[in-house]
Amino acid sequence: MKTIAIGSFFVLFALVASVATTAPAAFADHATASVSIPVGTSVPGCEETNECYVPAEVTVDAGGEVTWSNDDTAAHTVTSGTPADADSVGALFDSGLLLAGSTYSWKFEEVGTVDYFCIVHPWMQGVVVVQEAMAEEEEHMEEEEHMEHMDDEGHLITDASATGMLSDGTEVKIWTSEPMTGERMEVHVEFVDAEHVNHDITVTQNGEVVMDDTGAHHHGGSGMHETAPLSSDDPVDITVTFQGFGINAPFDGPVGEEVVFTNVVPEFGTIAMMILAVSIISIIAISAKTRVIPRL
Numbered sequence: 090m091k092t093i094a095i096g097s098f099f100v101l102f103a104l105v106a107s108v109a110t111t112a113p114a115a116f117a118d119h120a121t122a123s124v125s126i127p128v129g130t131s132v133p134g135c136e137e138t139n140e141c142y143v144p145a146e147v148t149v150d151a152g153g154e155v156t157w158s159n160d161d162t163a164a165h166t167v168t169s170g171t172p173a174d175a176d177s178v179g180a181l182f183d184s185g186l187l188l189a190g191s192t193y194s195w196k197f198e199e200v201g202t203v204d205y206f207c208i209v210h211p212w213m214q215g216v217v218v219v220q221e222a223m224a225e226e227e228e229h230m231e232e233e234e235h236m237e238h239m240d241d242e243g244h245l246i247t248d249a250s251a252t253g254m255l256s257d258g259t260e261v262k263i264w265t266s267e268p269m270t271g272e273r274m275e276v277h278v279e280f281v282d283a284e285h286v287n288h289d290i291t292v293t294q295n296g297e298v299v300m301d302d303t304g305a306h307h308h309g310g311s312g313m314h315e316t317a318p319l320s321s322d323d324p325v326d327i328t329v330t331f332q333g334f335g336i337n338a339p340f341d342g343p344v345g346e347e348v349v350f351t352n353v354v355p356e357f358g359t360i361a362m363m364i365l366a367v368s369i370i371s372i373i374a375i376s377a378k379t380r381v382i383p384r385l
């Protein structure tokens with residue numbers, strides 16, 4: 090009886106997990122975009138590097154929404170138009186004074202390019218490109234393209250962007266899409282030949298956290314994660330923290346070990362650099378060759 094109970098629990102779990110992992114997270118997501126108003130923009134200078142709004146240009150589908158957050162200590166505005174053309178100022182939208190720490194959103198209905206700026210600090214300028222919402226077919230194609238990196242079970246079949254290893258010999262592979270401004274980046278993680286893997290994963294770009302998933306569970310040992318829309322094309326750093334094999338705690342394996350992938354640049358293929366940091370928790374002496382048999 091007990092075996093049956095555990096067995097059906099497992100099936101149910103596997104079912105739920107597979108539904109969760111195959112649900113098509115809009116792979117080409119242009120429904121929303123986020124723009125930050127960084128610290129220090131109330132004095133001129135940010136326009137020299139086009140960083141008064143970050144990113145200075147974002148793309149959304151028609152009907153998509155852009156959200157600006159004022160991360161500066163001064164108040165700013167997000168006002169459509171350009172300072173040079175008085176008639177254009179605020180013709181489409183105007184946030185009014187956006188106090189420090191507040192946000193403003195606007196939904197863009199029409200295809201085209203919309204300039205905007207800050208009335209208080211007119212050197213602050215940005216652009217929103219509104220594009221035709223992608224036809225469903227195209228989206229499917231992108232989805233298939235995306236699936237080409239994995240087999241039916243979600244295991245990587247193309248070259249991994251980088252590979253690391255836990256102290257028990259379990260290989261950890263990652264594959265990422267290219268980091269692109271305004272786009273979400275996909276990160277596939279695979280613990281090779283492992284089942285019921287629990288892990289955390291953090292992605293940073295130029296020191297900014299763009300993804301922080303804790304408590305991920307991949308019943309087949311692999312899964313896909315997605316970052317927030319990126320604010321630059323720069324490479325990212327990925328930290329995978331292993332949290333053990335198993336469905337119910339206590340979990341097996343070198344819990345707490347981190348595999349850190351720095352400077353991940355997918356177009357250059359393989360590893361830029363890989364560091365294995367072993368935390369104190371995992372000084373359970375397991376020989377590097379020992380395979381940990383996942384316990385159900």
Ligand SMILES: [Cu+2]
Nearest residue numbers: 165166207210
């Ligand atoms: Cu301003």
